[in-house]
Amino acid sequence: MADSRRPVWASPTIFVLLVAMPILEVWVLLQVGRAIGGLPTIAILVLEAVLGAWLMRREGARTITALKQTLRAGRMPTSELSDAVLVLVGGLLLMLPGFVTDVGGFVLLLPWTRPLARRLLDRWAAAKLERQGIAMDLLRARTDPRMTIDGEVIPGHVVDAEESTHARNASTGEGSRRDDGPEPPAISGTVL
Incomplete structure (x- = not known):
């Protein structure tokens, strides 16, 4: 039985992506292969996979370090958790063969493009939570250190x-x- 809370557009969109992405990737690979040749195309794909693995390892280590520092400081690690998800998905996209997924992977992994992806992810998550009836302003007030009042607790x-x-x-x-x-x-x- 289908979940009634799932958006109507979710299944067709996923189906189209699962069918369209491989077709698009093959088409782009054939175009690049015709332009520069088969061996250079394969070499570029292997180079992108190696570069992606290195970048994912480096950015993943930075993200974990930032997450630990935020937790030690007693703050809510919202952006650090978002970064961890983006690094994981970006690394996965770079491991897939193809140029289109590699572009998406680099956007999610590179430190100067990831903040844009993080903002988009945060907006999407906030909209999803608000549709579930969770007030984001209350969550921000609870986790924002500027919203706390310093003082002495009296038992x-x-x-x-x-x-x-x-x-x-x-x-x-x-x-x-x-x-x-x-x-x-x-x-x-x-x-x-």
Whole structure:
């Protein structure tokens, strides 16, 4: 049974990409092969795969280092996680034979083009979360260090309104009389 939450366009788009991308890759390979010859075309593909593996390893190590530093600093590693996903997908695209996927892989792997891809990924993820009913402004407020208030935490506990009213009435001898209904919960503890 199909998932009713899946967009109507998702299956046809995936099907077209799975069919169209290999056809496009073969067509581009044939055009390049006709222009420069078969052996140079194969050499370029092998060179791109080796360069892609090296670049993925280097950028992956940088991303992991940045992720660890962000976690040590106690911040939410949103951009670092996005970078990790982009580096993984970019490296995978570079491992596939073909020039079209290599262009996409380089866009995701190169440090000066990845911020654009990260912004697009972030917008897509935010739109998807908002469609699910998750308010992105609240998430940003919780994870943004500029949105926290520095101060001292004072230990205490919340006292139930019923308990608070009964305790006060018992101390004043009023019994269980209520004038205005239940009072809001009280906080007990040391106030500085």
